[in-house]
Amino acid sequence: xxxxxxxxxxxxxxxxxxxxxxxxxxxxxxxxxxxxxxxxxxxxxxxxxxxxxxxxxxxxxxxxxxxxxxxxxxxxxxxxxxxxxxxxxxxxxxxxxxxxxxxxxxxxxxxxxxxxxxxxxxxxxxxxxxxxxxxxxxxxxxxxxxxxxxxxxxxxxxxxxxxxxxxxxxxxxxxxxxxxxxxxxxxxxxxxxxxxxxxxxxxxxxxxxxxxxxxxxxxxxxxxxxxxxxxxxxxxxxxxxxxxxxxxxxxxxxxxxxxxxxxxxxxxxxxxxxxxxxxxxxxxxxxxxxxxxxxxxxxxxxxxxxxxxxxx
Amino acid sequence: xxxxxxxxxxxxxxxxxxxxxxxxxxxxxxxxxxxxxxxxxxxxxxxxxxxxxxxxxxxxxxxxxxxxxxxxxxxxxxxxxxxxxxxxxxxxxxxxxxxxxxxxxxxxxxxxxxxxxxxxxxxxxxxxxxxxxxxxxxxxxxxxxxxxxxxxxxxxxxxxxxxxxxxxxxxxxxxxxxxxxxxxxxxxxxxxxxxxxxxxxxxxxxxxxxxxxxxxxxxxxxxxxxxxxxxxxxxx
Numbered sequence: 001x002x003x004x005x006x007x008x009x010x011x012x013x014x015x016x017x018x019x020x021x022x023x024x025x026x027x028x029x030x031x032x033x034x035x036x037x038x039x040x041x042x043x044x045x046x047x048x049x050x051x052x053x054x055x056x057x058x059x060x061x062x063x064x065x066x067x068x069x070x071x072x073x074x075x076x077x078x079x080x081x082x083x084x085x086x087x088x089x090x091x092x093x094x095x096x097x098x099x100x101x102x103x104x105x106x107x108x109x110x111x112x113x114x115x116x117x118x119x120x121x122x123x124x125x126x127x128x129x130x131x132x133x134x135x136x137x138x139x140x141x142x143x144x145x146x147x148x149x150x151x152x153x154x155x156x157x158x159x160x161x162x163x164x165x166x167x168x169x170x171x172x173x174x175x176x177x178x179x180x181x182x183x184x185x186x187x188x189x190x191x192x193x194x195x196x197x198x199x200x201x202x203x204x205x206x207x208x209x210x211x212x213x214x215x216x217x218x219x220x221x222x223x224x225x226x227x228x229x230x231x232x233x234x235x236x237x238x239x240x241x242x243x244x245x246x247x248x249x250x251x252x253x254x255x256x257x258x259x260x261x262x263x264x265x266x267x268x269x270x271x272x273x274x275x276x277x278x279x280x281x282x283x284x285x286x287x288x289x290x291x292x293x294x295x296x297x298x299x300x301x302x303x304x305x306x307x308x309x310x311x312x
Numbered sequence: 313x314x315x316x317x318x319x320x321x322x323x324x325x326x327x328x329x330x331x332x333x334x335x336x337x338x339x340x341x342x343x344x345x346x347x348x349x350x351x352x353x354x355x356x357x358x359x360x361x362x363x364x365x366x367x368x369x370x371x372x373x374x375x376x377x378x379x380x381x382x383x384x385x386x387x388x389x390x391x392x393x394x395x396x397x398x399x400x401x402x403x404x405x406x407x408x409x410x411x412x413x414x415x416x417x418x419x420x421x422x423x424x425x426x427x428x429x430x431x432x433x434x435x436x437x438x439x440x441x442x443x444x445x446x447x448x449x450x451x452x453x454x455x456x457x458x459x460x461x462x463x464x465x466x467x468x469x470x471x472x473x474x475x476x477x478x479x480x481x482x483x484x485x486x487x488x489x490x491x492x493x494x495x496x497x498x499x500x501x502x503x504x505x506x507x508x509x510x511x512x513x514x515x516x517x518x519x520x521x522x523x524x525x526x527x528x529x530x531x532x533x534x535x536x537x538x539x540x541x542x543x544x545x546x547x548x
Binding site: 049053085089105 | 403
């Protein structure tokens with residue numbers, strides 16, 4: 001069996017009395033986009049710093065591409081690319097120079113650098129603006145350039161830390177699309193830190209959920225949806241009284257009920273049928289206009305996990 | 313060596329010659345004043361290495377470095393570019409030396425250029441036979457002092473910048489530190505018995521100062537190297 005791209009064993013990092021990363025054991029196989037999900041301050045960025053060998057673990061160990069993060073961090077950084085919390089671009093330099101700098105850092109030949117700049121900037125529709133100082137660019141353009149920089153030297157592994165954080169939905173979707181096609185074309189493994197669940201759902205083959213430094217679960221998003229969150233029904237209508245809610249809540253196939261914006265949101269256990277519920281509501285005096293059955297989203301899974309972990 | 317040149321290239325593009333910016337107005341003023349205006353006022357006197365001219369050649373570049381060096385690490389930290397650089401494959405040594413050498417190269421290179429330019433300006437203004445700095449040995453000594461002063465300023469500045477949260481804090485700390493250092497040296501020199509230097513020639517004193525600066529520069533660079541820790545820089 002081939003060596004996984006990332007392997008950690010009881011990886012722990014404390015800052016004073018705070019455990020930023022707490023006993024994380026994780027395996028990330030080669031060639032996938034791995035999403036590391038968690039709320040702000042969960043320990044996602046610290047994990048990337050540990051995997052890049054920028055911080056030493058307090059306990060435990062980690063191997064990236066088979067290299068020990070404690071003793072072979074230079075090798076890890078030489079074979080990986082990173083887009084960390086900030087774009088890290090030199091804004092007084094031109095876009096072309098920003099990419100050229102990282103090509104030089106990774107010891108690419110001048111002709112290869114030139115060709116790669118053209119290839120990536122063309123792909124991202126930035127070629128015509130390559131001679132401009134980055135300071136004049138929009139945030140979305142800067143982030144696209146930072147993605148290009150992270151991929152510039154054909155790394156086998158790319159760390160992305162909240163690449164679309166703070167973006168409006170349109171800009172985020174555009175960046176996500178660029179990211180997705182570039183990563184697929186390069187065939188690299190991606191370790192993606194995010195708290196954007198749509199992003200994780202669209203890009204990731206596997207996700208890990210972290211909270212307060214602890215890894216809560218790791219799985220394929222579809223399997224997680226099936227195992228951790230229940231399907232739900234959204235009922236639009238009128239006259240949903242407390243009595244109706246109580247009788248719906250009393251049904252064995254119902255895991256939870258709440259009313260939101262005049263709609264009744266019913267969480268089901270397993271693959272229960274919705275017809276008996278609708279009949280019950282109508283017989284109890286409620287008026288039903290529309291019934292929509294929905295699959296659980298990764299957001300539901302995430303919220304369930306957060307709720308479960310806060311009870312522990 | 314490749315990495316070092318990469319860092320020097322980056323510093324020149326980002327700090328000293330950014331595109332489309334009037335960043336070099338200060339440098340042009342420095343060149344105009346010390347390379348043209350003052351030599352035209354002093355004429356031949358400029359080439360005789362008078363005390364004010366020596367001071368200008370040593371202290372002007374020293375303080376000029378202060379303008380840039382505080383920004384070296386603290387500025388990158390403020391602009392959030394340091395973390396990405398640290399996450400790359402470039403070595404600690406290349407990052408540190410690249411910052412020191414590019415600053416010294418730029419400022420001292422300019423000092424050397426100004427020194428030669430001023431000689432040309434004096435000769436062109438005078439006409440007649442070509443004259444040179446006199447004594448030549450002392451001119452070379454001043455240039456070496458200037459280089460060591462730049463190295464001291466750059467390595468000390470980098471050390472302070474490594475430990476500062478902002479470029480402003482770095483500049484303030486280093487300016488005040490330099491002032492304190494000069495005062496301490498002055499007080500020590502005053503406290504020493506005058507006869508200690510009585511038997512020494514100017515060249516011998518110059519040599520002693522050069523040796524002192526070489527040792528001081530080596531110590532500060534060694535401390536800077538020891539202070540450069542990726543994990544500390546990431547956390548700060």
